[in-house]
Amino acid sequence: DAKTTQPPSMDCAEGRAANLPCNHSTISGNEYVYWYRQIHSQGPQYIIHGLKNNETNEMASLIITEDRKSSTLILPHATLRDTAVYYCIVRVANNAGNMLTFGGGTRLMVKP
Amino acid sequence: GAGVSQSPSNKVTEKGKDVELRCDPISGHTALYWYRQSLGQGLEFLIYFQGNSAPDKSGLPSDRFSAERTGGSVSTLTIQRTQQEDSAVYLCASSPLRGSNQPQHFGDGTRLSIL
Numbered sequence: 001d002a003k004t005t006q007p008p009s010m011d012c013a014e015g016r017a018a019n020l021p022c023n024h025s026t027i028s029g030n031e032y033v034y035w036y037r038q039i040h041s042q043g044p045q046y047i048i049h050g051l052k053n054n055e056t057n058e059m060a061s062l063i064i065t066e067d068r069k070s071s072t073l074i075l076p077h078a079t080l081r082d083t084a085v086y087y088c089i090v091r092v093a094n095n096a097g098n099m100l101t102f103g104g105g106t107r108l109m110v111k112p
Numbered sequence: 113g114a115g116v117s118q119s120p121s122n123k124v125t126e127k128g129k130d131v132e133l134r135c136d137p138i139s140g141h142t143a144l145y146w147y148r149q150s151l152g153q154g155l156e157f158l159i160y161f162q163g164n165s166a167p168d169k170s171g172l173p174s175d176r177f178s179a180e181r182t183g184g185s186v187s188t189l190t191i192q193r194t195q196q197e198d199s200a201v202y203l204c205a206s207s208p209l210r211g212s213n214q215p216q217h218f219g220d221g222t223r224l225s226i227l
Binding site for chain 2: 032034036041042043044045046049051099100101102103104
């Protein structure tokens with residue numbers, strides 16, 4: 001699976017959009033971009049995933065650049081409950097084992 | 113419930129005892145995964161199941177660890193003769209089908225503390 005690079009931490013004001021970047025310059029054509037987050041003392045929570053088109057669901061939007069070498073997770077109106085560590089993962093859907101590997105992630109702090 | 117359910121949520125036991133951790137995946141999910149996460153660390157893959165079979169046991173740290181899944185649903189992870197280094201959060205995840213792009217969904221884990 002391709003390696004990802006994320007900033008270690010970010011702050012965001014409550015009610016504003018949180019834009020979390022991820023670089024995955026070695027991504028291959030059959031690899032998807034997945035985003036998870038982990039709030040303290042909870043299991044990782046799936047947020048969104050995509051291949052090449054932008055995606056939106058009730059939690060967030062995922063913007064993938066045309067060359068697919070980077071992406072941005074957007075939380076449109078951040079709340080205090082969005083404070084968590086956000087993980088960007090790139091993986092082939094059908095690789096053997098299918099296990100997930102989380103890197104360091106971005107610690108997002110939403111402030112009042 | 114609709115999500116992955118794990119029990120117990122917390123387990124404290126003495127070194128040398130056996131423990132059994134349970135995972136109830138999302139209904140209909142054929143793939144099931146066990147991970148563990150030590151304090152401040154990333155995920156460590158342990159084992160995954162496709163149905164009742166475990167094609168990949170490569171992550172089990174020692175022969176004290178075993179897991180089974182019955183009826184294509186509930187799975188149990190057993191740790192025999194526990195050691196202090198076994199202390200961690202044990203996470204279970206499930207997904208609809210191996211080989212698809214559908215994501216894994218996690219439970220909230222069992223926090224295991226070995227005294």
